[in-house]
Amino acid sequence: MTTMADLPTLHLPALAASFTLADAYLLVSPWKPVLFLLPLLGWGMIITRIYDKHAAQFHLGRRGWNILHVTAGAVAFLAGFLMPIPGVVGLIVGLAVQCAILGIDLAIYPLKANKDERVPEAHKVKIDFSAAKEAKRKKAEAKQLGTSELVVRGPDKVPVAPPKADSPEFAVRLGAEQIIIKAQAARATRFEIAPAGKDNAYRVVHTVDSLQVPAETLPAAQAVPLIDMWKSMAKMDVQDRRKKQSADATIEKGTEKHTIRLTAIGVQGGMKLSGVFDPSTAVRRKTADLGLLETQQAELEKIIAEGTGVVLLAAPGGQGRTTLLYSIIRNHDAYTSNVQTLEFEVQDALEGIRQNVFDPMKEGAEFATTLRSILRRDPSVVGVAEMPDAATALEVSKSEADRVRVYLTLRTDGALNAIMAYAKAVGDNQQAASALRGVIAGKLLRNLCVNCRVPYQPPADLLKKLGLPADKVTQLYKKGGQVLIKNKPEVCPICAGGGYAGVSGILEIFSLDQAARDRIAAGDWNGLRTELRKRGLPTIQQAALRKAVDGFTSIEEVMRVTAEPKPASPAPAKKPDAAAPQKS
Numbered sequence: 001m002t003t004m005a006d007l008p009t010l011h012l013p014a015l016a017a018s019f020t021l022a023d024a025y026l027l028v029s030p031w032k033p034v035l036f037l038l039p040l041l042g043w044g045m046i047i048t049r050i051y052d053k054h055a056a057q058f059h060l061g062r063r064g065w066n067i068l069h070v071t072a073g074a075v076a077f078l079a080g081f082l083m084p085i086p087g088v089v090g091l092i093v094g095l096a097v098q099c100a101i102l103g104i105d106l107a108i109y110p111l112k113a114n115k116d117e118r119v120p121e122a123h124k125v126k127i128d129f130s131a132a133k134e135a136k137r138k139k140a141e142a143k144q145l146g147t148s149e150l151v152v153r154g155p156d157k158v159p160v161a162p163p164k165a166d167s168p169e170f171a172v173r174l175g176a177e178q179i180i181i182k183a184q185a186a187r188a189t190r191f192e193i194a195p196a197g198k199d200n201a202y203r204v205v206h207t208v209d210s211l212q213v214p215a216e217t218l219p220a221a222q223a224v225p226l227i228d229m230w231k232s233m234a235k236m237d238v239q240d241r242r243k244k245q246s247a248d249a250t251i252e253k254g255t256e257k258h259t260i261r262l263t264a265i266g267v268q269g270g271m272k273l274s275g276v277f278d279p280s281t282a283v284r285r286k287t288a289d290l291g292l293l294e295t296q297q298a299e300l301e302k303i304i305a306e307g308t309g310v311v312l313l314a315a316p317g318g319q320g321r322t323t324l325l326y327s328i329i330r331n332h333d334a335y336t337s338n339v340q341t342l343e344f345e346v347q348d349a350l351e352g353i354r355q356n357v358f359d360p361m362k363e364g365a366e367f368a369t370t371l372r373s374i375l376r377r378d379p380s381v382v383g384v385a386e387m388p389d390a391a392t393a394l395e396v397s398k399s400e401a402d403r404v405r406v407y408l409t410l411r412t413d414g415a416l417n418a419i420m421a422y423a424k425a426v427g428d429n430q431q432a433a434s435a436l437r438g439v440i441a442g443k444l445l446r447n448l449c450v451n452c453r454v455p456y457q458p459p460a461d462l463l464k465k466l467g468l469p470a471d472k473v474t475q476l477y478k479k480g481g482q483v484l485i486k487n488k489p490e491v492c493p494i495c496a497g498g499g500y501a502g503v504s505g506i507l508e509i510f511s512l513d514q515a516a517r518d519r520i521a522a523g524d525w526n527g528l529r530t531e532l533r534k535r536g537l538p539t540i541q542q543a544a545l546r547k548a549v550d551g552f553t554s555i556e557e558v559m560r561v562t563a564e565p566k567p568a569s570p571a572p573a574k575k576p577d578a579a580a581p582q583k584s
Contacts, residue, residue, distance in 0.1 A: 035091070036081050036098060040073060043102040051109050054125060058118045069105060076101035150177045151252040152233050160233045169229075175222070176229040179204065180251060180260070180275075182215065187496070190276050190318075191215075193223055195269030202270070210318060210444040210503050220270065227264065227273040234262045242266035243361070246345065280348040283323045290327060290442075291505045293538055293546065299509045300440070304331050306511075307380075309401045309437030313409045314418035319444045320505055321409050322347050322385065328440070329353065329383045329407060337380035342371055344386055368392045375399055375406075383407045393425035393432075401435035414540065415441040415508050416529055419520060433520035442507040445544055446557050449495035452480030453551070466545060466555070478554045504552065506543040506561070510535065 080098030110125035163169035188206035202223030234247040315321040334352030368391035426432035479499025519528040
């Protein structure tokens with residue numbers, strides 16, 4: 001029979017020593033293991049939301065990295081939780097060790113992944129907690145402003161709070177935002193809301209890759225409140241429905257931020273509102289980025305270097321005329337010479353250049369008179385952004401050709417047409433010719449979407465018609481619009497099925513010597529055309545064909561853009577006064 005003496009002796013100190021530190025934490029303080037889980041949760045969110053997706057996107061060995069991350073996480077948890085140091089000190093040391101291991105794991109991935117050539121510069125992993133803080137701040141701000149999709153700031157940069165959700169104005173605000181959201185989704189650089197001319201309706205039009213594309217039609221009862229909403233948010237006078245008003249507004253959606261230059265004006269049948277996205281960025285190009293051929297670049301540099309006389313800059317409306325003026329006038333040193341412009345509206349700030357804005361609403365204001373005043377201030381270079389009337393052309397022609405360089409822009413098509421239009425406006429071919437030193441004409445050409453363009457072998461008769469050598473041009477491209485995804489044709493996500501994405505310039509550039517000026521003075525336009533062709537410089541059509549041969553655009557686009565324009569009516573040749581001295 002077993003007695004109490006035969007039972008093993010229970011040693012309480014030994015039993016207590018057999019417990020692990022983890023047992024003690026669980027038995028004494030159930031909250032302490034939670035401290036070790038919090039760093040793991042943060043670490044896990046970064047791994048799953050950023051690193052895992054990044055590795056999968058760029059094929060960086062996702063499985064291997066996940067094994068490494070899981071191993072690091074397990075080692076970190078065990079090293080911290082089983083730290084054999086009792087008390088609070090052990091808790092602190094354990095957490096520190098755990099965080100150190102997790103931090104090392106987080107640091108290893110970007111160090112390795114960012115060096116991989118498969119990862120583009122824009123997609124390199126960056127550990128930046130400020131972005132998370134900024135997103136949190138913007139989220140709180142958006143919540144405070146309401147539930148609209150866009151954060152809109154007026155010219156004063158203060159957010160325009162949406163109306164209350166249960167008010168009729170709130171639906172108008174959402175509709176006004178949808179105008180912008182749809183335009184950006186269509187890759188539009190400009191939008192317009194204007195009367196359609198019938199059925200008391202308004203039409204929304206997008207400008208995509210320099211072409212106007214109808215978007216939707218709205219009844220006047222819906223369109224007018226949308227226009228008023230944008231006028232209000234841009235701090236315009238909503239009650240004034242006739243006078244032209246312009247203002248800049250800023251829109252934000254997530255991390256995207258854009259400036260919209262809004263212009264409202266009364267037109268026949270109602271009001272018109274137009275908006276240009278990021279206007280300053282659109283005109284900010286160097287001459288080297290205009291798409292010039294090598295011979296054209298040399299001719300342009302020659303014209304700029306001469307530095308005196310009149311140079312015509314021509315392009316149809318909306319075809320890059322302001323961009324051309326700004327890019328060329330930036331080539332003049334504004335710190336060693338007096339460079340000025342005369343504009344109806346400044347599109348971008350030109351450093352060191354005095355930009356004079358003409359206000360047509362000012363009493364007694366005349367564009368030509370304002371230009372005359374500028375020319376009398378002894379400028380070195382003057383850029384005239386418009387030719388609104390013949391009086392302006394006349395003032396330009398009277399400028400001192402041996403003292404000042406004047407760039408005059410015209411809304412016309414082609415170099416020869418620009419010269420003819422200028423001469424007609426001056427009213428005297430000889431006076432128009434006397435100060436002319438050059439002409440630069442351009443257009444915008446749509447670029448083929450490189451994601452879906454389709455190569456083909458051009459037929460010999462097409463090449464012969466275009467004047468292209470069949471032995472050198474063996475492949476051209478045409479627009480696609482679809483791509484194969486898992487052997488199934490789908491709409492191209494880059495161009496949205498249009499086949500084109502983006503635009504580039506095509507130009508013709510001619511300096512005008514005495515022989516050319518003599519042709520202009522005589523009104524001999526055919527002779528002038530022959531004189532310009534003898535230079536061997538590319539015309540707009542030849543520049544466009546070069547882009548097609550190089551794969552940037554299609555022959556169809558070349559034919560569309562370079563269709564022969566209607567010539568301007570030339571001014572009749574005026575016999576010079578025998579008693580008057582002739583200018584060279």
